[in-house]
Amino acid sequence: MPLTIGDLGKATNTKVETVRYYERIGLLPKPSRSTGNYRTYGATELGRLSFIRRARDLGFSLDQVRxxxxxxxxxxxxxxxxxxxxxxxxxxxxxxxxxLTALRRELKAVIDSCDGGTVAECRIIEALGPTIDG
Amino acid sequence: MPLTIGDLGKATNTKVETVRYYERIGLLPKPSRSTGNYRTYGATELGRLSFIRRARDLGFSLDQVRxxxxxxxxxxxxxxxxxxxxxxxxxxxxxxxxxLTALRRELKAVIDSCDGGTVAECRIIEALGPTIDG
DNA sequence: CTTGACCCTGTAGCTGCTACAGACACTAGA
DNA sequence: TCTAGTGTCTGTAGCAGCTACAGGGTCAAG
Structure with a gap:
């Protein structure tokens, strides 16, 4: 029971365009085609795409996946x-x-600097502005 | 003492192309030009670009900066x-x-699963592969 | 025999730059 | 004054990793 590209996409939570994209860049091999020129996939391709998706979910780049x-x-x-x-x-x-942790700390500091009340000057804008000693 | 685009870039740690890019997308106003058609900047633009860069460093998107x-x-x-x-x-x-923390934990688990020795089968590849119950 | 869901190719768009190509402007030294 | 070397100009194309069309073909159900 061969899979269409849509089936494969559903099974691996991948958009059809993304499957075609992976094929185009050579991550997936060119599949066989049906009489109507539809791509047809089997268990091998399903496994391979699952592998790719899992690795991507773990943050590997496409080059690393390759x-x-x-x-x-x-x-x-x-x-x-x-x-x-x-x-x-x-x-x-x-x-x-x-x-990201450092960034968060700094962002929090900027936000907190404005927390004090309803001053006329916005401390966030100030904190984001150019440093005096530049 | 007007600044050239290069001066502005150096002062804000920004590449010249990036300054022009910010101008193109409307983050920076079109500056005045010298006789030789060079962009000329003053303190106002320097302040504005510093603001943009600081916000970008804090991870704000260009839309948010805008x-x-x-x-x-x-x-x-x-x-x-x-x-x-x-x-x-x-x-x-x-x-x-x-x-990212969740990802790290999972990635670590996958790596550690391979740590046990010199087995013939790679547990990382296995861990990345399709789930059986799919 | 038509409707609708799917599939096909090819191309352009997204973010936030970065990197050219090919031409012009300016500065310092011979 | 010439020249070399740096800067700047415009315009366009590229990067990751998709996503979203346009404009067509295919197939199953009613």
Missing amino acids: ALLGLSDDGTCDCAGIDRIANEHLREVDRKLAD | ALLGLSDDGTCDCAGIDRIANEHLREVDRKLAD
Whole structure:
């Protein structure tokens, strides 16, 4: 029972356009076609797309996904290579978390500076403005 | 002492192309020109661009920056409106932090699942693969 | 035999820049 | 005065990772 692109999309929570996009950039192989020129998919493609989506959900870039798929396609399961990509990504995530945390703290400070009452001057605007010592 | 676009860029840590981009999308007003058709800037523009950059550093979108500038340009300092935008952004940041934290936890779990040794099968690939109950 | 849901290709749009190409302006040194 | 090297100008195209059309073809149900 071959799947249409719509079926595949539903099964993997992916928009049809995105499936075609993945095909275009070479993440998914060109599928076989029905008599009416419809793309037809099977369990293999379903697995591959699930893999891609899961990796994307975990924040891997498409390039990283491509690399993971390449290593995974290797008969030899290059666990070290995969571990390297995953850990690299983890470090990236940690950097982003740190950045975002710092940003939040600063943003909060700016907002709180305005909290004091109904002064005529807006402290947020002031806080966002150019620094005096520039 | 009018500033060239390069001076302005250096003073605000902004690339020249970015300054022109901000002008094109209407964040910065069209500046006056020198005899040689060079853009010339003064303290007002410097202040405005500093404001934009600071807001961008704090993660505000260009649309939000536009709104903040609009409210700030209002003679009446609409502190409530500004506070609303800033707090909305803060909530966004908190959402992102939560998402990223959850992502990190899951990513860590996937990586750790592979940590046990030199098994023939890669647990990362497995963990990324399709769920059985799908 | 028509309606509606799906599919096809190709292209343009989104955010927030960044990077050219090809031409003109200006400054410092020979 | 010439020249080299920097800056600036406009316009356009590119990046990620999709998303959204337009303008058509296909297929199943009633």
